[in-house]
Each structure stands twice: as C-alpha cells, then as structure tokens.
Amino acid sequence: MTKAPAPSEIDWQNLGFNYMDLPYRFLAHYKDGKWDDGGLTEDSTLHINEGSTALHYGQADFEGLKAYRTKNGDIQLFRPDRNAARMHKSCERLLMPPFPEDKFVAAVKSVVKANADYVPPYGTGGTLYLRPLMIGVGENIGVHPAPEYLFTVFAMPVGAYYKGGVKPTNFTTSYYDRAAPHGTGQSKVGGNYGGSLLPGDEAHKAGFSDVIYLDPATHTKIEEAGSANFFGITKNNEFVTPKSDSILPSITKYSLLYLAEHNLGMKAVEGEVFIDDLDRFTEAGAMGTAAVIAPIGGIEYKNQLHVFYSETEVGPVTQKLYDTLTGIQFGDVEAPEGWIQKVDL
Ligand SMILES: Cc1ncc(COP(=O)(O)O)c(C=O)c1O
Secondary structure: OEEEOHHHOOOOOOOOOOOOOOOOEEEEHHHEEEEOOOOOOOOOOOOOOOHHHHHHHHHEEOOEEEEOOOOOOOOOOOOOOHHHHHHHHHHHHOOOOOOOOHHHHHHHHHHHHHHHOOOOOOOOOOEEEEEEEEEEEOOOOOOOOOOOEEEEEEEEEEEOOOOOOOOOOEEEOOOOOOOOOOOOOOOHHHHHHHHHHHHHHHHOOOOOEEEEEEEEEEEEEEEEEEEEEEEEOOOOEEEEEEEOOOOOHHHHHHHHHHHHHHHHOOEEEOOOOOOHHHHHHEEEEEOOOOOOOEEEEEHHHHHOEEEEOOOOOOOOHHHHHHHHHHHHHHOOOOOOOOOEEEOOO
C-alpha cells in the first residue's frame, strides 16, 4: 500500500477525486451485541472473514461528507449530524446495528483532527472528503444478518469539482433503474451503486457526464442525476426537486430547498418532475456532496437533447445557489443555526 505523500508535496490545485492512504482512520467493532469504543488506527487494510455478509449479500452502508478549511485556518464540517442520522436509517433498512449518532460525529471529528494537515488550504476549492463505512463481518454463510460489524471512517483530500469555474455538462436518460419501488433507493447502501456502474459506463462512453434515472415504476418522472439529486428552476422562480421513495434523501438537496426559500426568496417545491415536461425549467442541475452543484446543460431523452439554460454557461440562479452553499461551507456566508460544526484542533 502506498502511503499518502507528505502534505508539503501535495499539489492542492490538482487533486481530483482519488483514494489516498492518509495516516489515520477510525475503526470500531460490534461483537456480542455491542459496539466497542473504537479508536484511531494507522492500518488502512481491513481483516475480515471470508463469510462476511458485506461480501456476499451486500450488508454494507456508507456516508460521504466533507471538512472545509476557512479563511482564518479553522476546519469545519457541514451538517455531519444529518449524515449520522441517514446512516442510522440505512442501518435499520439492512438490519445492521446503528453506530450511535453522537459517536459518529465524534469519530468524524477525530479523523479530521488527526489528519488536519491534509485538509486543503482555503482558496484552492479542495476539501477533506470523509467516508464513514459499515460492513457486516464474521463467520457466516446463510442469508441473514452478520454476527459482527465494523464501522470505519477514513478520509482523503479531494479537489474542487470544477477547475476554472462552474460548467454545465449533458446527461442522458437510462433504460436501467438504480432502485426498485419500495426497495433500498432511500438508503445509502452498497448494492445501489453496484447496479449503477453499467448504466454510468454506457453514459460516459456515449459522451455524457452521467445518467438521469427515471422512476422505476413508470419511467415518466425524473428521480436521480447519477450520484446526486436533480433540481430545476422554473420561469416562476421556483426551485423544484423530485419527491420519491426510491431516491436518496440528499443533505445538499434539503439544504438548497431551505436556502432557495430563505436566502434567495424562491418558492421551494418537492414534487413530480415529468421527463416530457422539461420546458417548464429555465435552468437545471445535479446536487450532492461530491458534485456540490453541477449545472445540467441538457438531458437526452428519446434521442433528443433538451437544453435548459445553455450547454456552455451556468445560469444565474444556479450560480447564486452555488455561491451561497459553498460560501456557507467555507465559512464566508453566515450559516443557518446548527449547520456548521467546528473541529477543535
Ligand atoms: C445516489 C445519490 N443521490 C444523491 C446524493 C447526494 O446526497 P448528499 O447531498 O447527501 O451528498 C448522493 C451522494 O451522497 C448519492 O449517492
């Protein structure tokens, strides 16, 4: 395993989204019906039994969040309690024992603090990406919940999603579904992502940045935009995002629903978004921790490309949403109560 380079050797401007083996991660074990306290470790390799349910039956869930360096050198997290709560729900869906939510947040903070030199400098657009992960492990072969579990939080610096400004990309609709009605689409579980690799690959080969998934029951409504939620801006100054039981409840989405209404004076709507009614939108985008806010130039559907604002320029409302959200995350814009948690260094 190649360890991460020293912080002084990292080119912060050109990081991308790649694995890096940082000095410390958090690891806790669940055995005999309870979680141990866990702690930091330098070992980035997990040692697990061949019968582990995570390997065979997808008993695995995860989260994704970021730590941000502010102008004055502080480090802060954006709504980590929401990630803890969502992982709790994912665990319930897969019959896994939730890791206590306050301890989840404390574990995340301990990993950020231990790897603080790897949080990219303010102004580079880079962040420290954190990956909490839980897997079912232990001696097992039947299709039932694992006897033991591991919970880990590891981290790596990642670059700004856009170099040189926010730029739109095109998406295509898919014949494939990422989740079933009443399935696991609402949960952040590994199985949802295994099934998305093929449609994602086909979209990339056809020159699109990712897939727009339609609702699995009728294929008439937009659900997700790759590994992100979809939004559209209407002529009437509404921020609209799909409501469905089979999409992942994005923390970025709920944050933008709030900011659209309270900071931008828009009407925020969770509702149906029909794929044959895209003319109602003047702008559209994808939103999530990794994508932040990614403007969608156009969506291909039935061999026709529907362009929203422009294939090359970001629309004014999308830009405002982006500036507000990233301003809060990097500490330049005042955050709503409780959204920001500082990491004690
Ligand atoms: C399928 C899917 N949808 C949406 C999102 C966006 O969620 P969040 O804003 O909480 O990162 C993600 C990423 O976490 C995702 O994997």
